[in-house]
Amino acid sequence: MIKLVLNRIVVFFLLTTSLFGVATAQEYEYTEEEIYRSPIKKILNQFSFTITTGYGRTNYKHSLSGLYYAQSQTQQLLVNDDGTPPGRLFDGVSTWLNNPILNPGIPNVDSLSVPFPPINNPVLNPLLQQQFLILKGDSLGMEYTGKGGGIPLFLSLRYNYKKFRIGFGFMFERQSLKKLKSNYADLGVRDYVPNFKSSLSTRYFLTLGYRFYDFWDYSFAGEVQIGKFNGGKNFKSPLISRGTNLNFGISIEKNLSEYFRVIFKPSYDLNNYNIEIPGTGKSIKYKQPTMFYQLGISITFPEIPRSPMKSDHVQLKHVITDPETGQYKEVRGQPIHKRQNPKVGENHRKLFRAKRKNKKKLNPY
């Protein structure tokens, strides 16, 4: 083995002396300092831009504690519970989900009692609904629940430092909510149907995360988003107050290259708001947590550009002389969604001949 190595050294010496006359070490025509690397790109390389979409499933819930629920054939109202049931005239609040309106002086008359007239076929008659069905929210623990769906769009920009990530972002979501169901539907309490079919909500947030696990090409990062939620034009009432919005998620990332990754991210969004019920001095807390399932991409800004020469098909990162500026510049051989400096066959999982575009060619090469 040692004899073999020594033989090779002798051959090399002979070659160099025969070619150059003098034995010299291999020299490059430029030094590391002469290679131009954009400082801006170097800074931007620390940042990643993420865009995801998907589906959000929202659970709505609110309680009618401290209130009476009054239902007629055409109205659903909330009435203040001050210890006495609503009398012959009462003030009722309608559309209490998003835009509470006080309706004063609602008459509460049972039109199927004395001295009002009798009806034909009185037994099991559909008209037997009393003018107002009135239920005490506290006694029955009345509440409304419902489910809604939405299509979100998340945009975020983050700074990466080692495994930590910090950034900010925006979310747009088109949410639809058909109805809320009472837990006393068996007593005849009707569903609450909102006065809107869908709403476009937005959220801006700060994000903090940590990449806690890497597995082959996959990375797992935990992220927390803290921000402010806006329910859109259907939730503009000044009686609405919102707190801080929190979102907890796990970002599962498939790293296709140093710069490009596909993301699947389940996350749980904690979202509540309060509405003051006019004329009662009370408010209702509305819970609408959302489970998001996001799919998208995340791109890190490359620190070096792609080779400007179209004829340059070198797969590795390499240094070229910029034809415009004459500077030495390091460029990429691969697009951002492919690995730079790939090993043999790494970026081409399929044989060249096996690709769909080449299958029917006699000579695809």
Add this chain to the structure above:
Amino acid sequence: MHNKEILFLKYLFLSILALLYGCGSSEEPTVDQELVDDKIISDYILANNITAEKDTSGIYFEVIVPNQIGKVQTMFDNILTIHYTAKILEGVGIDSTSATIGPDSVKVKQGIGAILPRGLDYGLALMKKGETFKFFIPSHLAFKDFSSSLPAIPANSILEITVELLEIENDAEQLAGEILQIENYITTRALNDTITNPLDSVVLLPSGEYYKRISTGIQNDTLIAGEPLNLRYSGTFLNDPLNPFASGVLDYNFSTGIVIQGIDSGVSKMERLERALIIIPSQSGYKESAFYFPRSLGSDFVNELFIPNYATEVPPFSVLVFDVTLQ
């Protein structure tokens, strides 16, 4: 792609599906209660050697005491005086009435949806005067899935009701009987004696009500149709004048169908600030109302939307006496 990666993605996909679709609630399967009740009744009849037939309405009936020559019901002769005992099939008794015609007799009007349970309404149509039938009524024609602890009525109860049809009358005969009661009431209380009972004597109105002015109002200040008014009222029954069954103050527009016909008729004679007594036969009041049993479950039946609220206040064919003040 590595095999481990493929497995991982498969598990991820399945868990997503489970999360998305695994939390829905499943609905309970529905049971055809009618078929169940029918089998129970037919098995009971067979086991007890009962000669019973099934009516097209779904009830079963057994003729206990026939009366081939008894008076037959018609479309107009359908005010029935009955005696009944009711129980849960193979269970406890829940109600019964007097066996003879009298002040406490039960009067109902058959065939116009004014009897609860509905099965009894269908069964009464089969009877002639003097006959006694036993009806087996399935739950969907009785109280459906309503249940009560007192009396003990389980959900989906089948009723066994024995009924004797004591009398068949029509509207004219009913009214004639009420007029006799009213005139007896007027005589007994000396309402025509303007000294002991001021102010005016009793007047029979063209629409059939009896009107007596008690105190004067503003002269000639009577009402026209549609005019708003405020009415203080207190209602009693002819046979129980000391206990009002309804009282209050009502704001409404005169002669717009807001109140029973009898009150509007009486108020048409009144001047503002006048007080009067209006005696209203059932035809101008609550007529056949709605009959139901047991009487103690009236509020529950109202909440279940079986009967209107006035049925719990006014029994069928009740003559009403209203003391009203036009304010």
